[in-house]
Amino acid sequence: MLTICDCGGQKPTPHPRVPLGLVSEHQVRKELGKINRAIPPREGTFKKVLVPGAGTEAAAAPTVRGGTGAEVGRGAPSRAAGPAGQHEGTGRGAASPAGKVPRDLTMSLYCRIAFRGKSFCCYRLLSTYVTKTRYLFELKEDDDACKKAQQTGTFYLFHSLAPLLQTSEHRYLVPRFSLSELERLLSKFGQNAQRIEDSVLIGCSEQHEAWFALDLGLNSSSSTHASLPKSEMETELKGSFIELRKALFQLNPVDSSLLFTAQSLLHWHDGHQFCSRSGQPTKKNMAGSKRVCPSNKIIYYPQMAPVVITLVSDGTRCLLARQSSFPKGLYSALAGFCDMGESVEEAVRREVAEEVGLELERLQYSASQHWPFPNSSLMIACHATVKPGQTEIQVNLRELEAAAWFSYAEVAAALKRKGTYIQQQNQSFPFSVPPKLAIAHQLIKEWVEKHACSSLPD
Numbered sequence: 001m002l003t004i005c006d007c008g009g010q011k012p013t014p015h016p017r018v019p020l021g022l023v024s025e026h027q028v029r030k031e032l033g034k035i036n037r038a039i040p041p042r043e044g045t046f047k048k049v050l051v052p053g054a055g056t057e058a059a060a061a062p063t064v065r066g067g068t069g070a071e072v073g074r075g076a077p078s079r080a081a082g083p084a085g086q087h088e089g090t091g092r093g094a095a096s097p098a099g100k101v102p103r104d105l106t107m108s109l110y111c112r113i114a115f116r117g118k119s120f121c122c123y124r125l126l127s128t129y130v131t132k133t134r135y136l137f138e139l140k141e142d143d144d145a146c147k148k149a150q151q152t153g154t155f156y157l158f159h160s161l162a163p164l165l166q167t168s169e170h171r172y173l174v175p176r177f178s179l180s181e182l183e184r185l186l187s188k189f190g191q192n193a194q195r196i197e198d199s200v201l202i203g204c205s206e207q208h209e210a211w212f213a214l215d216l217g218l219n220s221s222s223s224t225h226a227s228l229p230k231s232e233m234e235t236e237l238k239g240s241f242i243e244l245r246k247a248l249f250q251l252n253p254v255d256s257s258l259l260f261t262a263q264s265l266l267h268w269h270d271g272h273q274f275c276s277r278s279g280q281p282t283k284k285n286m287a288g289s290k291r292v293c294p295s296n297k298i299i300y301y302p303q304m305a306p307v308v309i310t311l312v313s314d315g316t317r318c319l320l321a322r323q324s325s326f327p328k329g330l331y332s333a334l335a336g337f338c339d340m341g342e343s344v345e346e347a348v349r350r351e352v353a354e355e356v357g358l359e360l361e362r363l364q365y366s367a368s369q370h371w372p373f374p375n376s377s378l379m380i381a382c383h384a385t386v387k388p389g390q391t392e393i394q395v396n397l398r399e400l401e402a403a404a405w406f407s408y409a410e411v412a413a414a415l416k417r418k419g420t421y422i423q424q425q426n427q428s429f430p431f432s433v434p435p436k437l438a439i440a441h442q443l444i445k446e447w448v449e450k451h452a453c454s455s456l457p458d
């Protein structure tokens with residue numbers, strides 16, 4: 001019999017809502033066989049199998065395979081996809097070598113077999129997320145656990161804050177390396193494995209494979225490691241270190257989000273190597289979630305600056321603005337850093353008044369986004385409307401080059417990247433809005449969708 005439990009890595013005790021499920025091995029194989037005929041012949045007896053995301057024991061537990069299952073355990077995506085494993089979210093790393101069952105498929109199947117009820121599905125989703133979150137918390141708090149996680153984790157590589165990318169049919173792929181691959185690489189360039197301690201934790205898979213980022217181009221105060229030669233490394237790694245901002249449009253959202261986190265953390269560590277009080281070098285913890293000054297024990301945590309971004313509407317038009325540094329023809333929503341002591345609402349009202357001389361009537365939160373350029377910001381996006389009859393713009397030329405009201409038709413066309421042109425410095429440029437990945441794009445899209453709905457005949 002095969003026991004499926006949800007025990008958070010502890011002793012399997014029945015959960016008040018989710019009973020332990022007992023299913024026969026035959027039943028599991030029958031279900032697996034329906035989906036993947038390539039399931040290998042049985043090599044041994046199944047042991048207790050913990051469902052994914054169930055604490056540290058679950059992380060270390062072999063995934064489903066006859067026998068020990070060690071070959072498809074943590075770290076497998078890196079090996080399965082060759083020396084350059086890909087992120088599982090992209091689907092590129094999901095390659096299943098002959099005779100092996102994809103891990104995600106296997107795990108979700110286990111859940112299906114044991115608990116077919118709808119309510120359980122909901123519970124599992126939450127449980128996987130919670131256990132993954134707690135696993136990451138443990139790695140941030142416990143240096144030994146984090147070091148252990150490096151053994152089976154995978155590493156994204158950077159050089160002077162530019163991620164290593166590989167090209168495939170006009171898209172960028174983001175390779176990851178196992179610890180042993182990284183050790184081999186470092187040794188080839190005359191460096192010892194201690195450099196790996198400069199890496200930062202950026203996340204983990206649902207199977208608790210920890211993901212780290214390491215910059216081989218930055219010097220660290222806590223190590224004597226020099227920057228590694230960029231072009232030789234690119235040749236060796238069959239990729240290029242490309243500035244993240246330039247690569248944005250060829251990355252998928254999962255990869256870009258991870259690289260945003262990685263680059264921001266690496267950047268923060270690079271800029272906080274010394275204590276601002278004692279002037280002594282600070283020491284990073286293993287996960288990179290903080291730095292401590294050994295002489296006075298001051299703890300420094302990674303920080304990001306809150307920024308409000310607002311799409312102002314007068315009911316029929318929306319207000320967009322541009323700075324001289326923007327590409328020609330590009331207009332965006334109004335953005336600005338929060339001042340010390342301000343609430344989000346106060347910051348939005350102040351920024352709009354400062355930049356275009358308008359007073360707001362209503363304000364509604366939409367969403368938020370971490371934005372790594374040029375330094376980490378937490379973008380807080382809102383929709384707002386101006387007071388009726390008060391729509392005359394007075395542009396603050398110290399902050400903006402231009403601002404204007406745009407009609408629904410103009411904005412809808414710009415979102416579809418066609419049609420409208422705009423006059424700038426006696427020349428005409430195609431009117432455009434920020435790319436999909438930017439939260440400004442989302443605000444503009446929401447406004448267009450809302451406008452399209454409200455203008456439908458009753």
Ligand SMILES: NC(=O)c1ccc[n+]([C@@H]2O[C@H](COP(=O)([O-])OP(=O)(O)OC[C@H]3O[C@@H](n4cnc5c(N)ncnc54)[C@H](O)[C@@H]3O)[C@@H](O)[C@H]2O)c1
Pocket residue numbers: 305307309323332335336337338369371373374375377379434437438439440441
């Ligand atoms: N993701 C998006 O959709 C999106 C859209 C617009 C702006 N942004 C980002 O929002 C941020 C703010 O936008 P902006 O147009 O005001 O930028 P900006 O770069 O023009 O900054 C305006 C001014 O704010 C000050 N400043 C810079 N860093 C600061 C900080 N950490 N705290 C307080 N003040 C600071 C400086 O004096 C700067 O001149 C930028 O980082 C920008 O990249 C993101």
